[in-house]
Amino acid sequence: MKKSKYGMPPPKSRYEMEHNLNLVIEDFTGKIESKDEDLIKNAMWATYRHLKDVKNTPNGRINMITYNEQIRLQANMLEWMKQIDLNKNNTE
16 A cells, blocks of 8 residues: 555555455454453444445455445554554664
8 A cells, every 4th residue: 555645545446445344354353352341342332333234245255335434444544554553663
């Protein structure tokens, strides 16, 4: 993902968007498996209600019509934060 002077850059392709959505699923699963009650409550409140509507197509890809604005923003933010952390570690 290319750095943008305006903040969080949008994904450039469907592949990048699917990657970002899979990061949300992975993050959500990790929170549920953590057994931390507060983390689970937060994940259920902030993520599950939007993630539950995301469906797959018959060929296994994510159906782009089924995700909403909140889950799209969360997915893009997770990828952006990962890039910020990588850049911060490289400059130290």
